[in-house]
Amino acid sequence: MIKIFFLYIITMLTLLYATVPETEIGINMGVVSTKNSNGSKFENPTFGLSYQNNSYVISPRVDLEYVNLKREQADSFIKASINGVYEYENKTNISPYVVAGIGYEKVNGETKDIIESHAFVQGGAGLRMDIKDGYSAKVEGRMLQILGGKDENNEAIFTAGLTIPLNYKKTVVKKRVIKPIKVIERIKPIIIREPKIIYSNNNECSIKISASDFDRDGVEDRLDQCPNTPCNFxxxxxxxxxxxxxxxxxxxxxxxxxxxxxxxxxxxxxxxxxxxxxxxxxxxxxxxxxxxxxxxxxxxxxxxxxxxxxxxxxxxxxxxxxxxxxxxxxxxxxxxxxxxxxxxxxxxxxxxxxxxx
The missing domain is CATH 3.30.1330.60 (OmpA-like domain)
Known part of the structure; x- marks a missing residue:
């Protein structure tokens, strides 16, 4: 039953590729701690799939997870959630991100009033490392809070996995063969250039309005939400x-x-x-x-x-x-x-x- 469920989800997410740009599927494995009042015990293995659309500043992500329970008063969890992911850009190939969302946890073999199916909220953070051709590796930690539960109040989750782009197009660039030539070295004159301020008005833009307009883009400073727009935009x-x-x-x-x-x-x-x-x-x-x-x-x-x-x-x-x-x-x-x-x-x-x- 579980295999059929995940196969159906993979098929549906793959079909969405034709209509939604900038998408990716994630495959994740990890461990879950279900009772954390006396310290976390990461002994329950989990496997999950995710589908993320990166066309927005906060990227929507759908997670589906299966948790096999050990020494619990239930057999397993199946969780589905909708989340938002915000990634912090920087000049390296490792990007930190935060994630938060809501979902529902179905408990198989539940024990009434002790461990039952409930909705939940969750939040966490992770690191994304770009590998090659749109593929990336991720590690992520989350805390999950059950809504309306009596005993299973929260869960701690740690996962690692791989994300696979659905529409990455690799550009093949032919290497040019450069024949060696004999070069006669000449003494080059030293040119001293004056430093130039980039993306800050230095009177290079033409004046468009008579009102106060620092970057001269034609929008008054009091209304301008991007006050350092370059001239060519x-x-x-x-x-x-x-x-x-x-x-x-x-x-x-x-x-x-x-x-x-x-x-x-x-x-x-x-x-x-x-x-x-x-x-x-x-x-x-x-x-x-x-x-x-x-x-x-x-x-x-x-x-x-x-x-x-x-x-x-x-x-x-x-x-x-x-x-x-x-x-x-x-x-x-x-x-x-x-x-x-x-x-x-x-x-x-x-x-x-x-x-x-």
């Missing part, structure tokens, strides 16, 4: 950035980001780390040279290269994803070289699932 009514063209260049017919453009990637990553709460779509565009199908593929691979570079610099993979539009959305004529250059672009589109008020 268009903003919404709250003064928060929603779209910009990133000046990132690639090798010809390749998705390899040029070294000279990596500073732009780092600046944008720093901006996203300082401005949390947004979801980001990186959109690639090309000119009309070549076939439409090849251009669409190239535009996606270039956008995905930017996404992977942002993730490598501390942006959570749940915040960013790539799209490729190919030659379908030109902003200039493809009949001139200047127009083609404008159409070959990378755009960043920001949205705010939890709209500021």
């Amino acid at each position: 268009s903003v919404d009514g709250y003064g928060c950035p929603i779209k910009a063209t990133l000046k990132i260049h690639f090798a010809s017919n390749s998705s390899t980001i040029r070294d000279s453009s990596m500073i732009k990637v780092e600046e944008f990553a720093d901006f996203l780390l300082k401005n949390r709460g947004s979801m980001v779509t990186i959109v690639g565009h090309t000119d009309s040279v070549g076939s439409a199908s090849l251009n669409k593929s190239l535009s996606y691979r270039r956008a995905n290269s930017v996404v992977q570079a942002l993730i490598a610099r501390g942006i959570s993979s749940s915040r960013v994803h790539a799209e490729g539009k190919g030659e379908s959305m030109p902003i200039a004529s493809n009949k001139t070289e200047e127009g083609k250059a404008k159409n070959r672009r990378i755009e960043a589109i920001l949205s705010y699932p939890r709209r500021r008020r």
Whole structure:
């Protein structure tokens, strides 16, 4: 019965993959302590599955768990819960997170008035370590509080497991073979550059309104909820950035980001780390040279290269994803070289699932 139940759940979650983006399934094992008044005893093994949608700042997660009880007045638990997960971004591949939710615990072989089926609330914290190609390992600890129980008041849970992405697309980048050439060293002049303030108004933006507007985005300071918006972003009514063209260049017919453009990637990553709460779509565009199908593929691979570079610099993979539009959305004529250059672009589109008020 238990095997049939978990098989049904796995099938249903897999079918959801076609309609819900940025999703993952987790497989977890661990131990549970059911009576903690005289100290925790982690002697009850547990196995669980989870399904998480990372399209939001607080990611919804559904957990299903089976607990085999030892030396208890019942046989086992089957638990189902709905939770919210908030992950703290940083510039490493290990991200701490917190989780909280509600659920129901079905007790098999229950003893009346001692250990019975009840609803519960739970909360905890964990660490997520990115491995490769969207896979990650997790360790998590939670405390569960029974609602309405008499004896089995709380549970302590410790699990470890693996998360498997449902729609990860790996980008294959061909290595270029560089032939060695004879280089004659020359003495390079030393250029002293003045330090430049990034993402803070230094009178580079044009004045758009007469009222007080520090970042010159056209929204008064008293209404501006994002007061340090860079000049190249268009903003919404709250003064928060929603779209910009990133000046990132690639090798010809390749998705390899040029070294000279990596500073732009780092600046944008720093901006996203300082401005949390947004979801980001990186959109690639090309000119009309070549076939439409090849251009669409190239535009996606270039956008995905930017996404992977942002993730490598501390942006959570749940915040960013790539799209490729190919030659379908030109902003200039493809009949001139200047127009083609404008159409070959990378755009960043920001949205705010939890709209500021």
